[in-house]
Amino acid sequence: MGRPGPKNGRNFGGLRLKHASNSVEISWQGEKLELWSAKAIHWPAKKLLLVADTHFGKAATFRKSGIPVPESTSQDDCHRLEELVRQTKVDSLVFLGDFLHARDGRTEGVHKELLDWRKRLSRIAVHLVRGNHDLQSGDPWPDLEIQCHREPWTEFKFDLRHHPVGPTAHPFMAGHIHPGFSLKEKSGSSLRSPCFQVGKNRIILPAFGTFTGIKTVKPDRDDRIFMTDGQEVIEVPTY
Amino acid sequence: MKLQEAHRTATAIFKKRGWKVFKFQRDTWNAYASGESGLVHAPTGTGKTYAVWIPPLVEWMTEQDKAGKAKRAPGLSVLWITPLRALVEDTKLSLLEFCEEMDLPWTVEARTGDTSGTNKARQRKRLPSCLVTTPESLSVLLSYPDFKDSAAGLKAVIVDEWHELLSTKRGIQTELCLARLRKWNPRMRTWGLSATLGNLDVARSALLGTSAEGKLINGGLKKKFQVEAIVPRDMERFPWAGHLGGKLVEQVAERIEKASTTLVFTNVRSQTEYWFNALLMIKPKWEGEIGIHHGSINRKTRQEIEDRLRLGTIKAVVCTSSLDLGVDFSPVDQVIQIGGPKGVARLLQRAGRCGHQPGVASKVICVPTQAMELVEFAAARDAIEQMKIENRVPLRAPLDLLAQHLVTLALGEGFSHKAGLEEIRTAWSYRDLTKEEWGWTLDFIIKGGKSLSAYDQFKRVTRKRGVFSVESRKVERFHRMSIGTITSDPAILVKMRSGKALGSVEESFISRIEPGKNFFFGGKLLVLERVRDLTAYVGLAKSKKGTIPVWGGGKSPVSSELAQSVREKLRDAAEGIFEGREMKAMKETLALQANWSSLPGTNQFLIEKTKTRQGTSWFLFPFAGRLAHEGMAALVGYRMSKMEPMTLSVSFNDYGFHLCSNSDREIGNEEWKTLLSPVDLLNELVECMNLSEMAKRQFREIARVAGLVFQGYPGAPKSGRQLQASGGLFFDVFSKYEPNNLLLVQSQREVLERQLEVERIKEAFTRIQEQSLILNHPDKLTPFSFPLWAESVRAQLSTESWGDRVRKMAVILEDSA
Structure with missing residues (x-):
């Protein structure tokens, strides 16, 4: 028999569901990866942290068009990133596309906030694999010292992309979709949250930005789904 | 021309049409002539329209003679507001017809979201003497600075079917628009037309605002109503919801056969699909002779059905509340109600769709879908006899709508801080708007909420020399497009391969159907081919089985008044009193209940x-x-x-x-x-x-109205792709960063009160x-x-x-x- 689950682990009908854990470790393509409830993937072997779809400046874009959104969303996202880097002690941070939301969102306020954040994390290397929004909004301000790459970026063992692609021989991680999963009760009520969609050959990350929507996905046959509400990450059955 | 003489001209036309002038009509004419406003309440088909349409015409005639004979059409003199776009054209025609018979040069035109761009532009240069429009279109007019000059000669605003608008946000939008029109023109008269309600005084106050007293005129006449239920041949003692109805299809078909034109009302859209198919199943020869009509069906198809109803060339139409309102379909001689009526006013409204000839009773045949509904029908009949009709209560000061309206005003003539608050408070729903609520709403549209960072570029409404206005062209464009999106969630368009649009269904329904599977829609069995860009492409199904869509909106609960009446019926039964066929049919069931x-x-x-x-x-x-x-x-x-x-x-x-x-x-x-x-x-x-989940759902509407979610309109080019966010997302973000946001408070209140x-x-x-x-x-x-x-x-x-x-x-x- 397998060893008992990690601390606080519980067994539910063959499913191992950790209790109140802010990360889950999975083994994927021969690598150990940690899925964090804060919507990031930690790859310990490479000392690497991956996040997708931050959409910085989205609130600013809205506000510029006269739609009132509280501005503190991006501030919060910066803090969350900082906290993740501190906890995982990584050397590099990779954004899987859609770093900035739109050209209209390149405001002084957003710039200053990101610059402050970058200064606090000056020790690590930061990369961006350009996504569709980045093409429209342009590369980040040079003083942020973010190295930009075209997808797929093949520096590491797996392809790092923004847009997921169809069946491929190269395992990859991507964003773009903003995946979410919906659990339905028999009574008809349902519960929807962002999720990691982990397939045999690809992982799709949830959108990192607070002010971003989610799209309910239909998992493929061999997909594993890890739902997160920002506090906890839980694997759920997909049938 | 003297007033009496002008009235005689109008009366002559009544005579020519074979009508006589009722007392309530004459009362209304006189009240109008003495400068009063008011509310006329009466069942449909009693001539309310002419009670309020003749006075402004007559007044104009008297003025003409004073100033010498002018045969030119006057500028905008009457605004006629109606809740349904579908009613606008018909109303226009019947108003125009009367003008022509009176030989007046008045122009009457319609203006809705459907009016073509060229016509709209032409109208803005010169408005017709009478403009027939909807609350949303009126609101859009207010957003043009030059509308004030065009409306300078406005004599009266008539609001049709006010009971329908009253307790909705569209009704409050009407209140706000009227407040502005009255500010421009304090002598303007407001007249409403309403079905009978339990709280007519409130209905009048809401319409006239806090500034006027106004008349309440009862045009009730002695309209007779008959409520009769179809009693199942073999009563079951344990029927459950929806189960019984199917057994009564044959009895319903018999009734339809005997009448010349029947309206079959159901309570929800899915029931419409069910009954339409059930009727065709047992009467295949009715193919093409009976129709189906509900809010999700393509407007053109609905229009065809309505035209056939008017001409009497259709045997029966199975419909929902989509046909509750509207001009008279004179050929309709029978109304059937499937399922409990849930409200007294609603049953009256539906019954009123037939029996338009004076002295003829409006009769409604009720079909129970479960046995207890027989008690409901008997109770409804009692309530009608005692005239215990439901109240409709206006919402109190919804801030989402206030935010929208203030931007509208800022786009138009503009408003100032102090006078603005005074004006808003003359609208009934906002009569006790607090300074705090006012201040919060202003902050919301000027600064984008309380929080304001040093680098902020928020731009919606700006203040210059004490006047609030809009400078950004983008805000202007988005706002005009957003006015009038109060009504519904975005839906999935249902289209045939050939490109013919059939109507729309909710996304939640279509997402449960796999391509290749069948479903019923608009009375047809369709097969889903694919869903793309908010459009479901379908073909006609080859096999016979399918699902019936379940639309949101859901079932409305039985009203307090009707529930009270049901309790009384059961009390009678407990005392051994069984009056009427329905209660007699229930005797055995109720005896068993008493026994066990x-x-x-x-x-x-x-x-x-x-x-x-x-x-x-x-x-x-x-x-x-x-x-x-x-x-x-x-x-x-x-x-x-x-x-x-x-x-x-x-x-x-x-x-x-x-x-x-x-x-x-x-x-x-x-x-x-x-x-x-x-x-x-x-x-x-x-x-x-789990109130927060419910509030979150409710917030979708609020976000739309307050201008947070830009939805565009069906068929509009996808502009502003960078500005797409769902109401739910706004709810989450506000809950986290601005928990005191008053729109969140509003969503919770709406859930508690309405849901x-x-x-x-x-x-x-x-x-x-x-x-x-x-x-x-x-x-x-x-x-x-x-x-x-x-x-x-x-x-x-x-x-x-x-x-x-x-x-x-x-x-x-x-x-x-």
Whole structure:
């Protein structure tokens, strides 16, 4: 028999569901990866942290068009990133596309906030694999010292992309979709949250930005789904 | 021309048409002539239109002679507001017809979202003498600075079907628009036309605002109503919801056969599809002779059906409330109501769709879908006789709409701080708007809320020399496009391969259907091919089976007034009084109920406890409507599980609710009174109802109205792709960063008032405290409890955290896999 689950682990009908854990470790393509409830993937072997779809400046874009959104969303996202880097002690941070939301969102306020954040994390290397929004909004301000790459970026063992692609021989991680999963009760009520969609050959990350929507996905046959509400990450059955 | 002389001209036309002038019409003419405003209430088809249309015409005639004979059409003199776009064209034609008969040069034109761009532009240069329009289109007009000059000669605003608008946000939008028009033109008269309501004085105040008293004119006449139910040939004692109806299809078909044109009303759109197909199944020769009409069907198709109704070239139309309103379909000689009417006013409205000839009774044939509805029909008849009609209560000061309207004003003439508040407060719904609410709403549109960072570039409304206005062209464009998107969620367009649009369904429905599967829509069996860009492409299905879409919006609960009347009917039955065919048909069922358990009298409250396969079931019967019962069930369940931890599932209908538990606890009289106590009701309800989820759903509408979500309109080019965010997302972000946002407060209030009907819960609990409890332990399900048991939707009470809920659901899924 397998060893008992990690601390606080519980067994539910063959499913191992950790209790109140802010990360889950999975083994994927021969690598150990940690899925964090804060919507990031930690790859310990490479000392690497991956996040997708931050959409910085989205609130600013809205506000510029006269739609009132509280501005503190991006501030919060910066803090969350900082906290993740501190906890995982990584050397590099990779954004899987859609770093900035739109050209209209390149405001002084957003710039200053990101610059402050970058200064606090000056020790690590930061990369961006350009996504569709980045093409429209342009590369980040040079003083942020973010190295930009075209997808797929093949520096590491797996392809790092923004847009997921169809069946491929190269395992990859991507964003773009903003995946979410919906659990339905028999009574008809349902519960929807962002999720990691982990397939045999690809992982799709949830959108990192607070002010971003989610799209309910239909998992493929061999997909594993890890739902997160920002506090906890839980694997759920997909049938 | 003298006034009397002008009136005679109008009367002559009445005579030519074979009508006579009723007293209420003459009263209205005189009140108008003396400068008064008011509300005329009467059932449909009694000539309300001419009560209010003739006075402004007559007034103009008298003025003409003073100034010498002018044969030119006057500029904008009358605004005619109607709730339905579909009514605008018909109204225009009938108003115009009268002008022509009177030989007046007046121009009458329509203006809605459908009016072509060229026509709109032309109208803005010169408005017709009378403009027929909707609340949204009026609001758009107010957003043009030059509208003030065009409206300088406005004499009157007529609001048609005011009862329909009254308790909705569109009604409040009308109130706000009227407030501005009155500010420009204090002598302008406002006249409303309404069906009969329980609170007509409130309806009048809401229409006229706080500045005028106004007349209330009863055009009720002695319209006769007949309510008759089809009694099933063999009464079942344990029918459940929706089950009985199918057995009555043949009897319904017989009735349709005998009449020349029938309207068959159902309560929900899915029932329309069901009945349309059921009728065709037994009468295939009716193919093409009967039609289907509901709000999701393509407008052109609906228009064709309406035209055929008007001409009398259609045998029957199965419809929903989509045909409750509208111009008279004179050929209609029979109305059938399927399922409980749920409200007295609604049944009256529907009955009024036939029997338009004076002196002829409006008759409605009622078809029960479950036995208890027979009692409902009998109760409705009593309520009609006693004229106990429902109230419609306007919402109090919704800030989402205020935000929208202030931007509209800023785009138009603009407004200032002090005068602006005064003007808004003349609108009835905002009469006690607080300074805090006003200030918050201004902040919201000027600074984008309280928070304002140093680098902020927020631009919506700006203030210059004390006047608020809009500078950004982008804001201007988006705002005009957003006015009038109060109504509904974006839907999926249903289109044939050929490109022909059939109508629309909700996304939640279509996402449950796999491509290749069949479903019924608009009376046709379709096969889904693919869904792309908010469009579902379909073809005609080859096989015979399919699903019927379930649309949102759901069922409305039985009204307080009707529920009260039902309780009285049962009290009579308890005393052995069975009046009318319906109650006589129910005699056996009710006797069984009395035998196995009890029939509650007025001062009694019935609780049944029964062992079922699922465990212990408690059935409670407050007769307070399904929405209130949903909240009551959750609350009582919550209180029970605080007494003793237990797992509960609930179900409810219009008459009562059902709690099912694994615990066999004996609950005594005193304990029940505590469980059903109104004390601390609101707090506990918030705790047990998953209120934030409900508020989040409610917030979608609020976000749309307040201009947070830019939706565009169907067929519009996808502009502003970077500005797409859902109402739910705004709800989350506001909850986290601006918990004091008053729009969040509004969403919670709307949920409590509209979705949970918290007032009715309070009322029912208070009533129960004074009633004596009958606790019965029948060993079988009774006629009352059976439908609740059969319908029991196993909704678990969920008070756990997100994680607990996910885990629990995961386990259930795992077990059932």
